[in-house]
Amino acid sequence: MALSKVQRNFLTSYELHGSITAAADEAGSQRTLHYRWLDNPEYKAAFEQAEENACQAVDREIRRRAVEGIEEPVVYQGRISYERVRVGKKYVKKPVTINRKSDILLMFYAKSKRPNVYRDNAKVELELSVPLIEALKEGRKRLLEENERSSSDNITGS
Numbered sequence: 001m002a003l004s005k006v007q008r009n010f011l012t013s014y015e016l017h018g019s020i021t022a023a024a025d026e027a028g029s030q031r032t033l034h035y036r037w038l039d040n041p042e043y044k045a046a047f048e049q050a051e052e053n054a055c056q057a058v059d060r061e062i063r064r065r066a067v068e069g070i071e072e073p074v075v076y077q078g079r080i081s082y083e084r085v086r087v088g089k090k091y092v093k094k095p096v097t098i099n100r101k102s103d104i105l106l107m108f109y110a111k112s113k114r115p116n117v118y119r120d121n122a123k124v125e126l127e128l129s130v131p132l133i134e135a136l137k138e139g140r141k142r143l144l145e146e147n148e149r150s151s152s153d154n155i156t157g158s
Contacts, residue, residue, distance in 0.1 A: 007043055010034065011050040018054040059109075066106035071097040 003011075006029050014023035024031040037043040074081040074096040082093040111118045 003043060003046060006033075007037060007046075011046055014047070015050045015053045015057070018058065059112075062105050062109050066102050066109050069099040069101035072100050073097055 006027055010023050010027035010029060013026040014020065017023055017026070020031050020034055024034060034047075038047065081096040083096050084091045085094045107118070111120075
């Protein structure tokens with residue numbers, strides 16, 4: 001069964017927006033229809049591809065902002081700063097910009113691409129010998145006894 005025009009429009013819009021609600025609005029359908037359409041194997045496969053395409057677009061944008069950066073206007077005392085630029089025989093005002101790169105986006109991008117190198121957690125294996133375990137248990141026992149003694153001393157007023 002071939003996909004309907006509404007389904008194709010929905011999938012195209014989903015690739016652009018990455019949002020089921022936005023895709024349904026743009027395609028002129030209801031978002032709940034998408035979940036019914038998922039019962040159709042052809043639609044489901046097409047949706048999975050559209051979702052992958054949307055995710056890849058996000059990956060590209062993350063990398064672009066992290067590595068190339070984006071131009072942001074320079075603001076001084078609450079106003080955008082301008083410079084005079086000569087265009088032919090005239091001078092025009094052009095906003096002064098600075099290229100900002102995102103360290104945070106770069107960190108997340110690196111973690112997603114190379115988790116074995118840039119992970120937050122490390123696996124630590126620890127072997128405890130029996131005497132150490134017993135010593136820890138004994139220390140805990142003494143600590144609990146000391147806490148009980150000091151709390152009973154506070155109650156009796158001694």
